[in-house]
Amino acid sequence: MPVDPPSPPAGQRFQMLWDCPRCDTPKLLGLSHRNCPNCGAPQDPTTRYFPAEADKIAVEDHPFVGADKQCSGCEAPNAATAAFCVGCGASLEGAGPVVRRASQTEGEAGFAADSAKSALAEQRAAKQAARAEAPAPRNAFPRIPTVAAVFGLAICAGVAAMFAGMFWKQDAGVVVSGHSWSRSIAVEQLQTVTESAWRDAVPTDARGVSCMQEERSTKQVADGQDCQTVRHDNADGTFSEDEKCTTKYRDEPVYDQKCGYTVDRWRQTRVEKSGAESLEPAPVWPSVLLSGAGTSTVGSEREGARTEKYTVKFKEEGDAGRLLGCDVPEAQWQTLAEGTRWIAPVGVVSDSIDCTGLKAP
Numbered sequence: 001m002p003v004d005p006p007s008p009p010a011g012q013r014f015q016m017l018w019d020c021p022r023c024d025t026p027k028l029l030g031l032s033h034r035n036c037p038n039c040g041a042p043q044d045p046t047t048r049y050f051p052a053e054a055d056k057i058a059v060e061d062h063p064f065v066g067a068d069k070q071c072s073g074c075e076a077p078n079a080a081t082a083a084f085c086v087g088c089g090a091s092l093e094g095a096g097p098v099v100r101r102a103s104q105t106e107g108e109a110g111f112a113a114d115s116a117k118s119a120l121a122e123q124r125a126a127k128q129a130a131r132a133e134a135p136a137p138r139n140a141f142p143r144i145p146t147v148a149a150v151f152g153l154a155i156c157a158g159v160a161a162m163f164a165g166m167f168w169k170q171d172a173g174v175v176v177s178g179h180s181w182s183r184s185i186a187v188e189q190l191q192t193v194t195e196s197a198w199r200d201a202v203p204t205d206a207r208g209v210s211c212m213q214e215e216r217s218t219k220q221v222a223d224g225q226d227c228q229t230v231r232h233d234n235a236d237g238t239f240s241e242d243e244k245c246t247t248k249y250r251d252e253p254v255y256d257q258k259c260g261y262t263v264d265r266w267r268q269t270r271v272e273k274s275g276a277e278s279l280e281p282a283p284v285w286p287s288v289l290l291s292g293a294g295t296s297t298v299g300s301e302r303e304g305a306r307t308e309k310y311t312v313k314f315k316e317e318g319d320a321g322r323l324l325g326c327d328v329p330e331a332q333w334q335t336l337a338e339g340t341r342w343i344a345p346v347g348v349v350s351d352s353i354d355c356t357g358l359k360a361p
């Protein structure tokens with residue numbers, strides 16, 4: 001079966017290390033020492049580890065041929081190009097690749113120390129993670145969360161009931177017991193005011209505009225790179241180092257012209273009010289004396305917003321006999337004569353009355 005030639009790993013290649021399990025010789029070379037040079041024990045590829053910086057040995061003039069194959073008979077690692085195991089001579093037809101260490105990224109204090117023990121721990125963790133990803137058997141509903149859910153629902157229902165109570169209304173007989181009204185007119189004066197704004201927001205009628213440079217905002221500017229060395233296991237007894245870089249950014253101020261100026265603007269200076277606690281005489285707007293009315297010179301006045309409010313007071317029939325009130329349009333207010341009887345939705349808990357629901361008894 002034709003196999004695609006492996007793409008060579010990027011960056012400089014170095015030897016992975018392994019420790020002889022038989023004679024304890026440490027730091028044997030992953031690529032060069034397929035057997036312990038001291039006692040002849042075969043290399044166990046699952047115990048390969050990354051060397052400390054001081055123990056790095058560069059791989060020279062050794063072409064990359066792909067990840068090692070692991071002999072299914074004796075577990076010895078074999079070059080990807082080998083047809084028969086160097087350890088036991090068995091055919092490597094169908095042999096899978098050796099286990100590959102997870103890549104290591106350089107931290108603040110360099111690379112974390114590595115060892116055969118770490119390599120084995122990493123493989124155990126990977127196996128556990130693979131098991132956890134497999135679909136778990138279906139469980140009966142867990143008991144404690146159910147209790148918590150019921151309790152939570154009860155609380156929610158209680159809160160909802162409280163809110164409902166606030167708005168709970170029932171029809172009741174009420175008698176009109178009084179009226180009140182109020183009307184107001186705001187008075188504005190044209191004043192010369194001092195304001196400030198960014199250049200592009202200075203109004204066209206501004207006078208005496210004077211601007212100064214100020215920081216308006218900031219923008220992100222690329223500021224070099226943050227690079228870390230990353231080690232990748234090539235699974236042939238070597239690893240490669242390459243750089244992983246991310247662009248750094250810094251905030252740079254953006255300047256603009258901030259301008260001070262004077263401008264003539266209408267400002268509310270007072271409110272004229274009228275009102276009474278009765279239906280008669282009919283409501284009137286307060287009289288407003290404006291100085292310099294009709295002109296647009298500084299100091300002249302004009303009318304601003306008008307507001308009006310018409311309140312009907314009711315006494316609830318029965319023993320409770322609460323005093324309730326609501327605001328209605330003026331036309332309706334005038335028709336609700338004192339002493340007349342009506343049916344209206346009245347708050348059971350709250351002292352409220354809904355005048356949109358007023359009905360003749």
Ligand SMILES: [Zn+2]
Pocket residue numbers: 020021022023024025036037038039040041
């Ligand atoms: Zn040995």
Ligand SMILES: [Zn+2]
Pocket residue numbers: 071072073074075076085086087088089090
């Ligand atoms: Zn073998």
